[in-house]
């Protein structure tokens with residue numbers, strides 16, 4: 013069967029697609045030709061509403077003139093510059109812009125090219141920071157079940173999505189996981205669940221087991237995204253912050269999805285009023301136009317590297333494409349646009365409407381849960397004959413045929429429209445989802 017498919021689709025065989033069932037896809041491809049505003053155009057000429065903002069990254073939709081022009085201009089001026097021992101002015105300007113938007117004292121920016129690299133960078137900063145302070149026994153890292161922190165070995169070690177881990181050996185040693193703070197009490201919550209903050213106390217138990225003085229960092233997505241949008245119960249993140257602070261453990265917020273407007277603020281940290289020690293970002297940093305990530309770092313950490321790092325290289329880490337001029341130009345234009353369009357305010361104004369729309373869709377009897385915050389949501393579909401993803405994968409495929417791009421994650425379908433979406437766009441999502449649910453049955 014697999015061989016037949018490969019023969020039929022010989023012209024597609026060379027491209028080994030990521031996180032995609034290759035054989036299924038190549039037998040029935042979904043191909044995107046172009047994008048403008050809030051819509052993709054498929055190769056068969058259909059307009060498809062981008063209900064997942066690309067892959068949570070195109071927060072301002074597509075083909076934004078200011079961003080496109082900035083990239084074009086930059087390509088003709090300085091197409092590449094190494095960041096090892098050299099710099100280019102815009103990289104410093106962007107760092108100042110980002111530092112000003114980050115909460116509290118997270119005033120220093122380390123550039124990467126993806127969310128995965130941001131995570132690896134943050135974990136390495138955490139380990140090296142403790143060692144530089146003479147606290148080198150802090151070697152353990154704590155993540156969370158169901159967490160997604162990209163695909164590097166650090167990220168899959170602290171991450172908790174089983175398929176992303178199980179094929180890849182023993183992973184990093186010294187890693188433990190907290191439970192996902194979610195249970196039946198929180199089903200169909202409106203925004204943040206009222207109950208469940210006590211899940212944070214599980215961290216104390218894990219710390220007691222390992223001795224807190226051996227733990228370097230705790231990493232969480234403030235709102236879990238990739239495994240199906242799980243919103244933290246009220247008080248949970250606050251408690252994680254208290255516990256980590258009490259024990260001298262760094263707290264990393266992985267804001268690769270939540271960063272830059274998804275929750276109506278530049279960061280989830282700002283929305284929840286919590287200052288972590290490091291924030292990882294990527295995706296909407298430059299509207300997904302050129303691969304880029306950035307880690308925002310607390311001044312105390314940066315200061316430690318500068319004070320203790322000697323006269324040479326203070327941090328033996330970086331990428332050929334760190335602060336790539338095209339990515340930086342795109343990010344500067346994107347950040348300006350966020351401000352000009354007051355995009356965060358749009359999310360704050362419409363998130364109630366969006367949440368009601370999601371609950372409206374979730375009245376369908378094949379949906380057993382709905383979760384949402386800001387402009388991110390997930391619907392959990394009943395399985396057909398107890399088979400995982402049986403209904404959700406049909407919904408995913410059918411939605412595309414009906415002109416709506418959504419994101420599939422096991423039995424969950426995530427919806428995260430561009431943050432400039434208006435009420436009429438949200439209404440369109442509802443219409444197309446309802447049609448899709450009725451088509452699939």
Ligand SMILES: Cc1ncc(COP(=O)(O)O)c(C=O)c1O
Nearest residue numbers: 126127128160161162266268269
């Ligand atoms: C929270 C989080 N961290 C890290 C990543 C990895 O980002 P990338 O795919 O750019 O490596 C993602 C991607 O979805 C993410 O959601």
